[in-house]
Amino acid sequence: MSFELFDFIPKEADEKLLDAYFDFAETLFKETFPTDPLVPRDLHLKLLTVSKTGETVIRRLAQTRSSGEIIGRLYLKIFTEENTGFKENKHIAEVYISSLKEYSDEDVLLHLLKEAVEEIQKYDYITTADTCGYLEREWKFWEGLGAKLALEGAQNRLFIKDIDCNMLEEWRHQGHKLAEEENVDLCSFEDCPEEIIQEYSTTYTEIMRLVPFGEFDYIPEPTTPFTRRESEDNFRKTGYEWFTLATREKNGEISGLTEILYSKSRPHRVDQELTGVKDKYRGRGLGKWLKAEMTMFIKNKFPEAEFIATGNADMNAPMISINERMGFKRVLTEKCYTIKLDKLEHELL
Numbered sequence: 001m002s003f004e005l006f007d008f009i010p011k012e013a014d015e016k017l018l019d020a021y022f023d024f025a026e027t028l029f030k031e032t033f034p035t036d037p038l039v040p041r042d043l044h045l046k047l048l049t050v051s052k053t054g055e056t057v058i059r060r061l062a063q064t065r066s067s068g069e070i071i072g073r074l075y076l077k078i079f080t081e082e083n084t085g086f087k088e089n090k091h092i093a094e095v096y097i098s099s100l101k102e103y104s105d106e107d108v109l110l111h112l113l114k115e116a117v118e119e120i121q122k123y124d125y126i127t128t129a130d131t132c133g134y135l136e137r138e139w140k141f142w143e144g145l146g147a148k149l150a151l152e153g154a155q156n157r158l159f160i161k162d163i164d165c166n167m168l169e170e171w172r173h174q175g176h177k178l179a180e181e182e183n184v185d186l187c188s189f190e191d192c193p194e195e196i197i198q199e200y201s202t203t204y205t206e207i208m209r210l211v212p213f214g215e216f217d218y219i220p221e222p223t224t225p226f227t228r229r230e231s232e233d234n235f236r237k238t239g240y241e242w243f244t245l246a247t248r249e250k251n252g253e254i255s256g257l258t259e260i261l262y263s264k265s266r267p268h269r270v271d272q273e274l275t276g277v278k279d280k281y282r283g284r285g286l287g288k289w290l291k292a293e294m295t296m297f298i299k300n301k302f303p304e305a306e307f308i309a310t311g312n313a314d315m316n317a318p319m320i321s322i323n324e325r326m327g328f329k330r331v332l333t334e335k336c337y338t339i340k341l342d343k344l345e346h347e348l349l
């Protein structure tokens, strides 16, 4: 083997290793998003060093013996007992393996995968490996192992210059009409107010569980006041601002929500995260209203933003129907695979 594999612990890595790692990550980033500005390294480092209760993350790198270049990476995520969804999801390990294009023929992915399987075998409750990615050569690798395509989706983007303000104003108008007729309120926040955090967490969990996850045998873990506050802290540490807009019905119930993330270090983009409306409140224009309000907020609040990015499963017809009318365009296809551990072990024999 012309390369060696070793654990990568960003908090402990020296500057030389971090630089080599960022060179690698940026090469992959440029292959995936050729026209996008790179993630600034100081932000990237912060993102690498935050952690979440209930998850163990193992990072391993492949480095050439000759030049010291990083050519491959394993990112392995395992749920631990503190995870709020441990009971439902403990059988899953998330496995992401990548290598530089020019080293595609050198079995880097295979060696990293072997390392992942050896780690996974230490947990007798894991039976399944799940993965997602944007690069065709990675899809081929998983398909070659017999992994099942579990979900296909896309990163979609709405360019601010293409926003149809007249249509969004009409959606807002319809929303305000509904608000008057049926006493629906809009509320917005960054940190979730203490007095609604319990209800909001329960609603968030319910809505997350309405998102289609295709063939994945995964149930989104419950959001709790603790996990919400931990996520708020993590975003603060990395410099991300997290904005939420929610609807509240006459009976006081939170019925829908939409949220975005923005970092001053990446001012060209806004990431649209979860949007959802509880089942029984659908079909009244809440989804369109929330998206229209949030989009106009973005347009006014972040003058440097060039686009809003969001990820959607191809099978999510209602969301795609709204997004397409808003002018969101597919920029990249994402494919997600699932494979049983015993099948993986057999393939690696």
Ligand SMILES: CC(C)(COP(=O)(O)OP(=O)(O)OC[C@H]1O[C@@H](n2cnc3c(N)ncnc32)[C@H](O)[C@@H]1OP(=O)(O)O)[C@@H](O)C(=O)NCCC(=O)NCCS
Binding pocket: 207, 210, 211, 212, 273, 274, 275, 276, 277, 278, 281, 282, 283, 284, 285, 286, 287, 288, 289, 312, 316, 317, 318, 319, 321, 322
């Ligand atoms: C997407 C979602 C937020 C829409 O909420 P909603 O309040 O029902 O939305 P609206 O009433 O404003 O609009 C829904 C639109 O989708 C259309 N729609 C619904 N089902 C559709 C389908 N199967 N195919 C095409 N369009 C569809 C409706 O016709 C409606 O448009 P119209 O009012 O112009 O006729 C809701 O379905 C949801 O919460 N889904 C689960 C969560 C999720 O998957 N979120 C996306 C991932 S972040």
